[in-house]
Amino acid sequence: MALTRRGMAGMIAGAMVTATLRPAFAAGGEVRMLIWDGYADPEWVADFEKQTGYTVRATYATSADEQIAKMKASGGKDYDIVAVDSASIKTFVDQKLITPLDMARLSSFDNLLPDFKNFQGPIFGGVRYGVPLAWGSLGLVYDKATFPEPPKSWAVMWDPKYKGRVISQDDANNNINLGAIMLGLDDPFNVKPDEFPLIRTKLAELRGNLLTYFAGFDEGTTLFAENNVVLMFSMGELSAIALQKKGFDVGYAIPDEGALGWMDSLTLSAGATNVDGAYAWMNFLLQAKYGADMTKKFGYGSTTSAEGAPDYTSRLKWAKPPEDLAMRQTVWNEVRSGAN
Amino acid sequence: MDDRRDLWRMGWAAFCLGLPFLFVLAPIGTFILYSFWHNESGALVREFTLENYRAFFADPVFRSIYLQTVALCLGATIVNLVAGYGIALFASRRPPRLRFALILMFMLPLFTSYIIKVYAVRGILGHRGVLNELLIASGLISEPITAFIFSQSAIFLTFIVLYLPFAILPIYLSIERIPENLGTASADLGGSQMDEIRHIILPLSLPGVVVAALFNFVMTFGDFVTPTMVGGTEGFTFGRIVFSQFGVALNWPLGAALAVILLATSVLAVGVAGLAMRWSTAR
Numbered sequence: 008m009a010l011t012r013r014g015m016a017g018m019i020a021g022a023m024v025t026a027t028l029r030p031a032f033a034a035g036g037e038v039r040m041l042i043w044d045g046y047a048d049p050e051w052v053a054d055f056e057k058q059t060g061y062t063v064r065a066t067y068a069t070s071a072d073e074q075i076a077k078m079k080a081s082g083g084k085d086y087d088i089v090a091v092d093s094a095s096i097k098t099f100v101d102q103k104l105i106t107p108l109d110m111a112r113l114s115s116f117d118n119l120l121p122d123f124k125n126f127q128g129p130i131f132g133g134v135r136y137g138v139p140l141a142w143g144s145l146g147l148v149y150d151k152a153t154f155p156e157p158p159k160s161w162a163v164m165w166d167p168k169y170k171g172r173v174i175s176q177d178d179a180n181n182n183i184n185l186g187a188i189m190l191g192l193d194d195p196f197n198v199k200p201d202e203f204p205l206i207r208t209k210l211a212e213l214r215g216n217l218l219t220y221f222a223g224f225d226e227g228t229t230l231f232a233e234n235n236v237v238l239m240f241s242m243g244e245l246s247a248i249a250l251q252k253k254g255f256d257v258g259y260a261i262p263d264e265g266a267l268g269w270m271d272s273l274t275l276s277a278g279a280t281n282v283d284g285a286y287a288w289m290n291f292l293l294q295a296k297y298g299a300d301m302t303k304k305f306g307y308g309s310t311t312s313a314e315g316a317p318d319y320t321s322r323l324k325w326a327k328p329p330e331d332l333a334m335r336q337t338v339w340n341e342v343r344s345g346a347n
Numbered sequence: 348m349d350d351r352r353d354l355w356r357m358g359w360a361a362f363c364l365g366l367p368f369l370f371v372l373a374p375i376g377t378f379i380l381y382s383f384w385h386n387e388s389g390a391l392v393r394e395f396t397l398e399n400y401r402a403f404f405a406d407p408v409f410r411s412i413y414l415q416t417v418a419l420c421l422g423a424t425i426v427n428l429v430a431g432y433g434i435a436l437f438a439s440r441r442p443p444r445l446r447f448a449l450i451l452m453f454m455l456p457l458f459t460s461y462i463i464k465v466y467a468v469r470g471i472l473g474h475r476g477v478l479n480e481l482l483i484a485s486g487l488i489s490e491p492i493t494a495f496i497f498s499q500s501a502i503f504l505t506f507i508v509l510y511l512p513f514a515i516l517p518i519y520l521s522i523e524r525i526p527e528n529l530g531t532a533s534a535d536l537g538g539s540q541m542d543e544i545r546h547i548i549l550p551l552s553l554p555g556v557v558v559a560a561l562f563n564f565v566m567t568f569g570d571f572v573t574p575t576m577v578g579g580t581e582g583f584t585f586g587r588i589v590f591s592q593f594g595v596a597l598n599w600p601l602g603a604a605l606a607v608i609l610l611a612t613s614v615l616a617v618g619v620a621g622l623a624m625r626w627s628t629a630r
Contacts, residue, residue, distance in 0.1 A: 220579070222575060233474070339591075
């Protein structure tokens with residue numbers, strides 16, 4: 008999901024900040040950031056540089072794996088700030104790639120909306136490693152002509168009435184999460200061994216009702232557009248927006264069982280050389296005005312502004328590192344092979 | 348003077364041998380090596396083990412998908428051999444200029460990107476595709492036929508469309524090489540056209556058929572993009588299983604072992620093809 012979200016945002020943004028050339032004056036030079044698309048809009052960077060005298064160098068990653076590889080290569084010395092998603096932040100902490108935040112220096116923390124102040128994702132052993140910046144969900148895209156009211160349950164995807172008109176992601180991890188959410192498991196990211204067969208059966212039933220699986224954001228919207236699809240387990244809010252732009256009358260729902268959410272936090276690299284600059288950027292970016300602008304420009308939910316943001320944050324299950332990815336892949340392969 | 352020339356020659360030889368070593372043998376060697384290691388709680392353990400191969404033979408999912416994929420690819424190969432042979436034979440019997448135009452026409456798809464062709468096939472077979480629109484417009488059906496796409500048969504059909512040129516070309520070239528006077532002699536001796544095809548052209552063009560079969564089988568067997576894109580929920584082939592081990596599962600050793608099995612299957616196909624070739628030329 009992360010990869011496509013980034014690709015899409017990149018296209019929408021259309022512009023990228025790279026090394027900004029500017030004479031080094033005033034306070035301490037360059038802030039180097041390893042982030043996702045949409046987290047350093049050129050307009051914000053210009054404001055920041057004018058206000059503080061720092062310069063910004065942003066490097067955009069395409070996957071968490073790539074981030075980890077880049078950070079490990081230099082022990083984090085190449086970056087001051089890293090934007091980390093909630094599913095991989097534990098790895099960053101375990102591998103000592105990021106370092107605890109000094110809350111006394113993070114004056115912008117008060118700007119966070121209450122939901123995100125209380126978000127436990129970046130806290131390990133009582134110590135805070137990151138400050139939430141942006142979020143999104145993996146919801147249900149539905150055809151409004153078929154469903155005048157947003158579907159209340161994911162079970163609608165299993166309904167034989169819509170056989171052959173439903174599409175779903177071809178992703179092991181997200182499907183196991185969906186199955187776990189459908190079964191109402193307490194913790195969808197910590198599936199017990201005896202629960203896997205139940206999830207497998209559930210997903211195998213869904214397979215029979217699907218038109219096809221899709222891999223990637225664009226593939227999902229294309230398949231929806233080219234066939235008479237009415238329901239999609241989507242890769243995020245942007246899927247509905249992209250389809251609406253193509254002229255399809257679709258809605259985006261978070262069913263009552265809940266849905267998967269992703270949450271990215273800004274963290275301080277263990278090898279940061281410009282710590283002052285890093286805090287300056289965090290304090291600068293975490294303002295309602297930039298949060299609202301991010302939602303407007305890139306469609307991400309913001310942690311500092313509810314302006315234009317959806318109201319379903321409380322129903323999202325924030326992605327955590329799952330119990331056993333290899334096991335999830337094995338179960339998913341069994342579902343895909345039709346061996347059930 | 349001689350020394351310098353020797354040096355050049357040695358350098359050139361090293362270059363010619365070094366490139367394939369660096370870009371073909373070394374990577375293959377690496378993944379064969381990986382296939383004998385294993386993962387333990389996410390970390391690579393560099394100890395010799397047959398665990399990954401045992402996993403393949405013990406796992407009913409791996410085995411059944413493997414056999415299904417072999418059957419699918421053999422089927423597509425056979426259809427393409429028959430169709431390719433017919434087209435190649437037909438083309439070779441036309442006057443030279445028409446012959447060239449015909450072959451060029453069938454080779455033209457090779458100038459287009461593979462992925463565009465898959466999308467094109469989907470655009471034709473899809474629910475709102477050209478074929479359905481035509482059928483609806485002509486009044487033959489009122490609702491789009493959904494069976495055209497997202498099934499095993501869609502994969503089969505797409506394989507045939509994509510890989511037919513690789514069957515036509517080698518067969519055509521081997522038919523072309525058969526001296527014309529053999530046909531004339533056959534006719535002089537009272538042989539019919541069917542006799543000529545059966546006793547002269549078919550046996551002499553067998554090497555081309557073998558190469559065509561090889562191309563088709565090896566290429567379809569390794570293709571995991573087509574099944575994903577047009578196969579729907581049935582689009583799960585052996586290539587996809589290999590691929591899945593390099594995703595979130597991040598089990599490179601198992602993925603490498605499965606890739607070795609894929610490679611071994613292709614090598615086996617080459618071996619069978621070689622034997623068939625020797626058998627056909629020996630006769």
